[in-house]
Amino acid sequence: MTERFRLAGRPAGRGGLGLLAVGAVSVTLLSACGSPTGAAGGDVTAVKIAIGGPFTGDAAIAGQELYQGAELAATSINDAGGISGGPLRSAKITLVKYDDKNDPQTGVTVARQVLSDSSILAYAGSTISDVSVAQAPIFERSEMPFLSVYASANTILEPAKQNVFVVPPTFAAYSYSMAETIAADHVKSVGIVHLTGTYGELITQYLVQRLAALHISVVANEAFNFGDTDLRPQLAKVKAGNPQALAMVGFTDSDTLILKQAKQLGLAVPVYDPGGIVYSQAFLDAAGSLANGVTANTPSDPHRATAAAKQLVAAWQAKYHTPVVPDPGAFAWEAIHAIAAAVAAGGVTRASLARELHSVSIADTGIGPLRFDSSGARVGGRLWIFRIDNGKFNFIAGYEQQSQFNVVRIR
Amino acid sequence: MYLLESVLVTGLSLGFVYILYSLGFSSTFAVLGEMNFAYGDSLVVTTFVALAAADAHLPGPAVVLIAIVVGALTGLAVEVFAMSPLRGRGDSVALIVSGLGVALVLRNLTMSVWGPASVHFPDLFAHGAWLSLGNQRLPVTTLVMLMFIIVTLGLTGWLLARTRIGLYVRALAQDPLAARLSGVPVRRVRSLCYAWGGALGGLAGVLYASVYGVLGISLGFQATVVAWIAVVLGGKGNLWGPVIGGVILGLAQSFLAVYVSTLYETTFTYIIMIGILLMLPNGILAARRSIRV
Numbered sequence: 124m125t126e127r128f129r130l131a132g133r134p135a136g137r138g139g140l141g142l143l144a145v146g147a148v149s150v151t152l153l154s155a156c157g158s159p160t161g162a163a164g165g166d167v168t169a170v171k172i173a174i175g176g177p178f179t180g181d182a183a184i185a186g187q188e189l190y191q192g193a194e195l196a197a198t199s200i201n202d203a204g205g206i207s208g209g210p211l212r213s214a215k216i217t218l219v220k221y222d223d224k225n226d227p228q229t230g231v232t233v234a235r236q237v238l239s240d241s242s243i244l245a246y247a248g249s250t251i252s253d254v255s256v257a258q259a260p261i262f263e264r265s266e267m268p269f270l271s272v273y274a275s276a277n278t279i280l281e282p283a284k285q286n287v288f289v290v291p292p293t294f295a296a297y298s299y300s301m302a303e304t305i306a307a308d309h310v311k312s313v314g315i316v317h318l319t320g321t322y323g324e325l326i327t328q329y330l331v332q333r334l335a336a337l338h339i340s341v342v343a344n345e346a347f348n349f350g351d352t353d354l355r356p357q358l359a360k361v362k363a364g365n366p367q368a369l370a371m372v373g374f375t376d377s378d379t380l381i382l383k384q385a386k387q388l389g390l391a392v393p394v395y396d397p398g399g400i401v402y403s404q405a406f407l408d409a410a411g412s413l414a415n416g417v418t419a420n421t422p423s424d425p426h427r428a429t430a431a432a433k434q435l436v437a438a439w440q441a442k443y444h445t446p447v448v449p450d451p452g453a454f455a456w457e458a459i460h461a462i463a464a465a466v467a468a469g470g471v472t473r474a475s476l477a478r479e480l481h482s483v484s485i486a487d488t489g490i491g492p493l494r495f496d497s498s499g500a501r502v503g504g505r506l507w508i509f510r511i512d513n514g515k516f517n518f519i520a521g522y523e524q525q526s527q528f529n530v531v532r533i534r
Numbered sequence: 535m536y537l538l539e540s541v542l543v544t545g546l547s548l549g550f551v552y553i554l555y556s557l558g559f560s561s562t563f564a565v566l567g568e569m570n571f572a573y574g575d576s577l578v579v580t581t582f583v584a585l586a587a588a589d590a591h592l593p594g595p596a597v598v599l600i601a602i603v604v605g606a607l608t609g610l611a612v613e614v615f616a617m618s619p620l621r622g623r624g625d626s627v628a629l630i631v632s633g634l635g636v637a638l639v640l641r642n643l644t645m646s647v648w649g650p651a652s653v654h655f656p657d658l659f660a661h662g663a664w665l666s667l668g669n670q671r672l673p674v675t676t677l678v679m680l681m682f683i684i685v686t687l688g689l690t691g692w693l694l695a696r697t698r699i700g701l702y703v704r705a706l707a708q709d710p711l712a713a714r715l716s717g718v719p720v721r722r723v724r725s726l727c728y729a730w731g732g733a734l735g736g737l738a739g740v741l742y743a744s745v746y747g748v749l750g751i752s753l754g755f756q757a758t759v760v761a762w763i764a765v766v767l768g769g770k771g772n773l774w775g776p777v778i779g780g781v782i783l784g785l786a787q788s789f790l791a792v793y794v795s796t797l798y799e800t801t802f803t804y805i806i807m808i809g810i811l812l813m814l815p816n817g818i819l820a821a822r823r824s825i826r827v
Contacts, residue, residue: 179650180751319797346797350756352746353548356791356799359540376652376748383747387664388540389671409654 169217170206170466172197172459173237175248175258176272176451177225184375184405185250185451186222189272192452193218193247195438196459208467216463219243223254225349230254234261244466245270245476247458250451252276252294252321259287268465268477270458273451276325277527280498286477288495290454290461291399291422292504292524294322298329299530300420300506300522301370301397306337307520308393308418310368314343314361316354316381317372326372326398342366347377355384362390370395375406382413393418399506403449407514415513420506423453423490426518435489447516457488500527507534539670541788547676549784551742552764553683556776557690558605558734559761561727564770565707568626571633572612574758575640576732580605581739581749582648585655594658601736609732612636613725637758641751652750655743679741683777686734691773699726707771767807769817778818783807 174193176186197216200206205213221237223230230249237246238261246262247270249255255274262269263284271279275291305313313334317327323346331341342364345357358381361369369392371381378400385394394417400406402421407414425436425447435456439448448456462476464483470476484494496502501524508520521534558577562570584601592600616632660674694700702723705713714720738757743749760783761776768779786806791799814820 179645183650348797348800350752352748353544353787355540355544356788357796359537359544360792360796363537363540376750379654380746380748383662386662387671387673389669411654 168214170211170214170463171217171219171240171243172462173219173221173240173243173246173248174455175221175223175230175233175237175246175254176250178220178222180224182225182250182374184403185273185449186225188403188405188449189248189250189451189455190218190220191439191443192448192455193272193459195442195452196456196463198442199434199438200459200463206463206467209469210471211466214466216459221248223249225251225254227253227257230258231261234258238262238265238267243267244473245462247272247455247462249274252279252325255279255289256321259284263287266474266477268462268473268480270461270480272454272458274322276321278321278325280500280527283498285481285499288461288480288499288501290458290493290501291450292506293500293527294325294398295329295528296504296506296522296524296530297399297420298326298397299333299528300508301395301418302330302333302337302339303522303530303532304418304420304508304520305334305368305370305395306339308368310339310393312340312342312364312366313368313370313395314345314364314366314392315341315370315372316345316347316357316361317370318374318377319346319348322398323372327370330370330372330397347373349374349377351377352380353384354380355388358385358388358390362388366392368393368395370397372396372398374400375403375409378406379409379413382410382417386413395419399450401511402447402509402516404445404447405449407511412514414511416511418508418510418519420508420522421450421516422504422506423448423450424505424507424518424521425516427489427491429487429489431487431489453490457485457490457493460485460488461493498527505533506530536669537792539668541785541792543667543670543672545785545788546781547672547679547745547784548788549781550676550679550683551738551745552760552780552783553777554679554686554734554738554741554780555757555761556764556768556780557683557686558731558738559758560765560770560776561731561734563762563765564775565703565727566724568617568629569633569762570612570617570728570731571630571758572616572636572640573633573731573735573761574754574756575637575644576605576608576612576754577735577739577757578749578751578754579640579644580608580732580736581655581743581753582644584736584740585648585653585743585749588656588658597658598737598740601740602733603736605736605739606729606733609728609730609735610725612732613728617728618721618724637754641754644751650751652748652752655747655749657747658740658744673745675741675745679745682737682741686737687773687777694773699723703727763804763807765817767810767817769814769819771816772819775817775819782810782818 176189178186201215205215221233223233245268250273252274255271270288275289277293317323343361396419401419465479468479470479504524506522509516509518522530523533583604587597587600616636620628659678663674664671702718764779768775786803787799790802
């Protein structure tokens with residue numbers, strides 16, 4: 124599937140000299156694009172950032188949360204006086220919303236639309252890796268910085284890129300932290316029900332790898348398609364394997380269905396979510412009492428008592444009136460702050476902004492420290508393990524991503 | 535053995551949902567020969583209205599009644615505003631396109647009013663209770679669904695066989711021109727078929743959402759396609775056609791999901807469907823003496 128989407132990033136030069144010439148002209152034109160609003164002659168008043176995500180359809184909850192986080196960050200920065208330094212000091216951040224519908228083809232169209240608007244400086248968005256994987260080569264060629272806000276498949280960064288950044292911990296980190304948690308719970312056999320597509324398949328692949336390394340058997344590994352509502356056949360196969368635990372890799376809607384239908388089938392085993400999906404009020408609302416007992420992970424640590432963490436939580440609660448900052452919102456908040464910091468450091472064109480993002484280092488975004496390595500992956504991302512009890516998130520362990528494929532327990 | 539039992543239980547309960555979808559769809563497809571592509575999205579609008587009633591803490595039977603009434607009115611509106619003006623003024627493609635247009639309008643209307651995301655729908659009948667059947671658990675709401683199917687089939691059969699309006703419907707289904715010449719009020723019967731189909735669609739939507747606990751925009755397209763296939767598979771000129779088609783589709787999907795692959799259940803199901811239609815082009819019950827609905 125990854126390869127299929129890479130076709131969107133067809134290598135230049137295969138069409139002969141004519142295409143090369145067209146490509147060269149396009150690159151020249153694109154290089155000339157991407158200035159902040161008002162940069163051509165007048166005072167700079169705005170740094171325009173495109174925000175992409177699924178704002179319609181079944182995954183619209185995640186898209187809405189993502190946009191809320193971006194909006195909150197933009198408001199917070201603007202209220203504090205705008206960009207804090209550099210040639211664009213005091214410029215305000217404005218956001219433009221693009222609906223990628225969680226569809227890679229639409230994501231490609233969105234990427235091209237964004238690139239054609241010369242006033243847009245950067246793109247932040249995407250809640251599923253299929254979309255990010257499809258968009259990444261397009262942004263890489265155009266030199267526009269692309270921050271994958273919620274999607275974090277390791278394949279987004281392959282092959283090596285200069286203009287693509289993944290804000291959350293990688294999929295491997297999510298899966299490894301959950302496999303370690305399952306082992307710590309002395310579980311010996313697991314059944315898995317997972318979504319198809321890059322997100323579901325890669326999270327599952329890394330989970331299975333690490334479970335095998337920990338000598339935990341996978342008795343069933345069943346897939347379902349996005350939008351499926353009857354998951355009882357998959358769960359029946361899992362139940363037939365008599366596992367000690369169930370791992371579910373879906374989105375909010377499908378995870379809720381899995382819990383409900385597992386209960387209907389009498390599959391009464393502990394449930395684990397390795398993909399960091401269930402840490403949201405939307406999940407608690409949808410799943411109700413079925414959420415109790417689910418063990419999952421999140422990069423957000425609600426017990427952080429730093430000034431930045433308090434600012435984020437207070438701002439979120441004041442604006443959106445929900446107690447929990449959902450992960451898409453938290454990452455979008457971080458992405459906008461990273462872009463603002465890079466602009467303040469002198470990243471006033473698309474190309475220079477991408478270079479500055481590699482140097483950005485924020486001591487505390489509210490979630491934790493943020494910087495990117497040379498591959499665009501986040502360094503030092505953390506994953507906190509929690510168990511839902513009486514509708515509350517009880518945190519029980521913490522892991523730190525030390526590289527794309529390594530986590531260590533820190534709490 | 536456990537897996538086989540699971541196939542039967544999940545396949546039959548899925549089949550019940552498909553029967554309900556297709557009973558409403560066949561009211562226009564089988565009688566009038568018109569494919570109402572607005573059927574599924576009308577069903578979704580109706581179910582969202584029912585959800586609003588449920589959120590207002592109305593009792594389950596009242597919510598079902600509201601769904602039936604709103605569904606009937608929606609079906610009637612589709613007929614009056616989108617179908618009736620086009621008849622006799624173009625070919626059947628115009629009706630299909632008009633139905634698709636209404637479907638898109640309803641979908642966008644639903645999204646703008648209730649939002650694009652799927653929402654939780656309460657179990658109106660049993661609050662998530664189930665019955666134990668050996669190793670299997672059957673949601674009580676699935677049995678409620680079966681009860682509604684039996685009542686619907688009985689009522690439809692009685693209306694068709696024992697009432698004047700049923701006679702009109704059968705006459706219109708067999709030969710519209712002869713029916714008109716015989717004094718059948720064709721326009722009113724057509725409107726009635728759309729209203730009846732909409733009412734059954736509303737019932738199907740509420741029961742589906744009660745069983746699965748979720749309601750989303752994508753249900754509309756799924757309901758239309760599944761209903762269409764189940765009616766064609768079972769045989770569109772027979773009251774039992776949607777029942778046979780729905781059960782076969784449900785069981786096939788469940789069997790293939792468990793014993794072949796959950797990824798390709800839909801693909802293999804429709805391959806089997808094509809195979810059946812190649813042998814029986816008019817559906818499984820086409821050769822039987824039929825009551826047209």
